Amino acid sequence: MHINRKIERFLRQHDMAPTTFGRRVARDPRLVLDMRNGRCLRPAMVLKAEAFMAAFERHLSLLDMREAA
Numbered sequence: 001m002h003i004n005r006k007i008e009r010f011l012r013q014h015d016m017a018p019t020t021f022g023r024r025v026a027r028d029p030r031l032v033l034d035m036r037n038g039r040c041l042r043p044a045m046v047l048k049a050e051a052f053m054a055a056f057e058r059h060l061s062l063l064d065m066r067e068a069a
Contacts, residue, residue, distance in 0.1 A: 003046050004035055010053050014060075025052045 011021060012034070022031030025048050035041065041049065 003041060003049060006037070007020075007032060007035070007049060007055065010056075025049050 007021065010016070011018060018032035018036075019029040022029045022033075025031060026045060031039075
């Protein structure tokens with residue numbers, strides 16, 4: 001799946017603002033907005049975005065496990 005789709009799906013699933021995502025991943029609130037307008041992410045930024053999304057998902061699953069216990 002293309003990184004743009006992954007990011008858009010992540011934003012929808014977690015009700016996260018595009019500017020929040022950009023700030024957390026790259027300290028760039030315009031990251032997603034620029035991406036929507038054709039900005040291509042470099043491989044290093046793709047890795048950062050994927051790592052952030054994976055860590056966020058892990059964090060949420062750990063919180064769910066704590067609440068279930």
